[in-house]
């Protein structure tokens with residue numbers, strides 16, 4: 318991407334971005350939580366408006382014909398990096414560009430893209446990388462719609478897949494990648510922690526395995542869905558992932574009031590994905606981008622509080638006589654392989670966990686139907702606490718054998734803790750457990 322200075326020189330439409338961003342005060346490099354308030358936006362380009370206006374337009378006026386031609390060279394990939402200026406709202410827009418600049422900061426990514434949903438981000442990533450005959454190697458389980466996309470939809474176009482379990486060791490990963498390497502592996506796709514098992518993927522091991530088995534142009538990029546712990550508690554680019562994917566609907570959006578997705582990575586990978594987004598139009602709309610800018614200002618506050626609440630709630634639930642087990646990343650067995658991955662990859666246990674009650678569906682439903690503060694809904698990462706029943710809801714159509722293998726039993730309740738008062742939440746769970 319070029320900055321506004323270059324666009325000025327070439328006569329392009331200036332983007333609503335400031336001159337190279339102030340990411341330092343003196344020698345001090347600013348933290349993401351500070352930069353969320355101003356980075357990528359110059360109020361003086363918008364009549365001094367402290368917050369960016371929402372740019373509701375489908376197209377942008379070129380200052381001259383040469384600038385228009387130059388922009389289209391970027392949009393169509395004749396020149397890498399996308400358009401220098403604003404062109405047409407399927408390609409870019411000021412609100413989306415400010416959002417992308419700020420998203421990238423959280424993980425120190427070179428570049429980022431915003432999408433209309435987590436799934437449209439994932440679909441655009443896949444479409445930009447695979448061709449018939451290629452293989453996607455992935456960790457399992459994945460978010461159900463991602464599994465459907467790989468196996469059933471891309472499968473119809475001759476794309477193959479192979480998987481290894483999320484908690485796999487280096488040897489197990491080597492075995493699967495080694496087998497896949499007889500064909501063309503287009504992408505290694507990870508999700509960590511896996512839903513609903515919470516199993517963490519050893520990204521460092523995947524990276525080492527990839528680098529040992531593949532060389533040169535055959536090296537597939539490693540992409541990872543970081544929706545559950547990112548960007549506060551996990552930054553997988555630091556462990557060797559090349560591309561990070563988000564459902565921004567969850568913690569990043571954080572208020573259960575929007576659907577959006579994001580992809581972060583090197584300029585080279587992002588340019589490839591951007592060309593596909595330009596073609597199929599999976600960019601998010603300006604209003605959603607604006608809402609996400611607001612959300613990012615409180616991301617650290619919200620996630621920190623939710624994480625602190627989850628520790629307290631899980632401590633309470635763990636010792637309750639009607640609870641069989643709490644699958645929470647904060648309770649990993651000391652010295653276990655999962656705890657080792659956690660220590661190398663994560664800075665916090667998140668606020669989404671699995672609660673196994675003693676009993677079955679009857680007990681789980683009695684508990685869910687008695688909650689007063691926690692809402693009975695799927696999704697996660699919002700300000701409010703949510704609870705759901707995977708076996709009867711999100712994973713209803715999963716075959717029984719696979720459900721059993723994934724630990725999706727009838728007594729499992731998935732909980733995403735919000736930013737309410739922790740003692741109020743504990744009181745809610747305590748009362749609901751009395752009804753079991």
Ligand SMILES: *Cc1c(COP(=O)(O)O)cnc(C)c1O
Nearest residue numbers: 434435436460542544564566577
């Ligand atoms: C919700 C979710 C998605 C899909 O995101 P949408 O915004 O609903 O399209 C993908 N991956 C994970 C891990 C999710 O939780």
